Amino acid sequence: MTIELKPRVRKIIQRLKRAYPDAKCSLNHTNAFELLIATILSAQCTDARVNIVTQDLFRKYRRPEDYLQVPAKELERDIRTTGFFRNKTKSIQGTAKVLTEEFGGQVPETIEELLELPGVARKTANVVLGNAFGRPAGVVVDTHVTRLSHRLGLSAEKTAEKIEQDLIPIVPKKEWVMFPHLLIAHGRAICKARNPLCAECAIEKLCPSSSLKTGVLPGS
């Protein structure tokens, strides 16, 4: 299974790179710390909404200490529109505390250390390591990556962790960071959740779920 999937995945990557030459992390950030905060905020929220909130947030809070100098209520107000703002405030202030007390105010560069931060799960750690430090530690799996992995027949698993374990052996390591960006770009533009545009799809010939082959819209 894995052996036949690898060449197909390489072709999928090639074609998606041609279709989306500008694909990249869509959370605005200028450093690893900002990306860490933006990724915590992005849980259950669109990247577009996070980018609106972080425009002001990153002007007000520049270092981990800044998040510790305001009452939780104030930070909750500042991030309210991203949803789950009480939990996210706890995560951000908890993370800021650990960064300040244990890492000299710097974002650590290993997955083990990142996972010590409150509210930082494997997906967040992967996003930060891959996009801020250029260190692929895994494959980021979000809702788009989940949907497209299913449709493309790359994984039948349900949880992000298990899908990632299916993707790791078939996606070349040098593409671990870019692969999710390509799938997300394709998921937003063409392979949409409700109405995938298979007739316009750059990887239609490589996709077992294409409605042109099955006569049924994937996911319907």
Ligand code: SF4
């Ligand atoms: S052929 Fe259809 S289901 Fe397959 S990747 Fe393209 S848009 Fe998605």
